[in-house]
Amino acid sequence: xxxxxxxxxxxxxxxxxxxxxxxxxxxxxxxxxxxxxxxxxxxxxxxxxxxxxxxxxxxxxxxxxxxxxxxxxxxxxxxxxxxxxxxxxxxxxxxxxxxxxxxxxxx
Amino acid sequence: xxxxxxxxxxxxxxxxxxxxxxxxxxxxxxxxxxxxxxxxxxxxxxxxxxxxxxxxxxxxxxxxxxxxxxxxxxxxxxxxxxxxxxxxxxxxxxxx
Numbered sequence: 001x002x003x004x005x006x007x008x009x010x011x012x013x014x015x016x017x018x019x020x021x022x023x024x025x026x027x028x029x030x031x032x033x034x035x036x037x038x039x040x041x042x043x044x045x046x047x048x049x050x051x052x053x054x055x056x057x058x059x060x061x062x063x064x065x066x067x068x069x070x071x072x073x074x075x076x077x078x079x080x081x082x083x084x085x086x087x088x089x090x091x092x093x094x095x096x097x098x099x100x101x102x103x104x105x106x107x
Numbered sequence: 108x109x110x111x112x113x114x115x116x117x118x119x120x121x122x123x124x125x126x127x128x129x130x131x132x133x134x135x136x137x138x139x140x141x142x143x144x145x146x147x148x149x150x151x152x153x154x155x156x157x158x159x160x161x162x163x164x165x166x167x168x169x170x171x172x173x174x175x176x177x178x179x180x181x182x183x184x185x186x187x188x189x190x191x192x193x194x195x196x197x198x199x200x201x202x203x
Contacts, residue, residue: 004108008111011111011112011115012115014152015115015118015119015122018119018122018149018152019122021145022122022123022125022126022145022149023125025125025126025129025141025142025145026125026126026128026129031135031137031138031141034129034138034141035141037145038141038144038145042145042148042149043148045152046148046149046151046152049152049155049156050152050155053155053156053159053164056108056159057164061165062164062165062168065168065169065172066155066168068172069151069155069168069171069172069175072172072175072176072179073148073151073175076175076179077148077179079179079183080144080179080182080183080186081141081144083182083183083186083187083190084137084140084141084144084182084186086186086190087137087186087187087189087190088135088137090190091189091190093135093137
């Protein structure tokens with residue numbers, strides 16, 4: 001019973017984090033700020049959902065594989081986003097900055 | 108409990124559909140690749156939930172592992188290609 005309760009709690013929390021990340025991809029103003037929404041928020045949401053599934057499963061072979069998937073996502077998703085951001089800054093994509101003297105955004 | 112997984116999978120499908128906006132209207136190429144990467148990583152969780160809906164997680168978890176590795180490699184290879192020296196030199200020659 002307590003296993004099911006914690007599983008539902010983790011899955012709902014993870015889906016809320018993924019919703020926040022998904023809205024952040026659409027709403028944030030700049031490429032470099034959108035990478036935050038993908039790398040941090042989505043990774044935390046996926047870790048929560050798969051952790052909830054591990055709690056629901058118990059100690060079996062499938063839960064070990066789910067643990068491998070969780071560790072792989074926790075490594076791979078920030079690495080991929082970092083590689084994309086590095087490619088963008090090498091190509092010369094300018095980040096959006098706030099200019100304090102003229103009170104407006106510059107590119 | 109299967110009903111809960113079914114409803115959470117439906118909610119996750121709606122969440123996955125949201126970054127398609129950025130894929131369609133993203134200003135630069137990197138925005139599109141970033142949104143496609145986000146869709147791919149969320150699909151991994153959707154496949155896991157599908158395994159619990161059908162009650163066959165021991166089969167679906169292998170598909171999940173293969174899909175995770177494929178999505179990560181695709182994103183990484185495109186990023187390395189775009190930041191490679193040869194591509195940048197070609198772009199510079201085209202501009203000049």
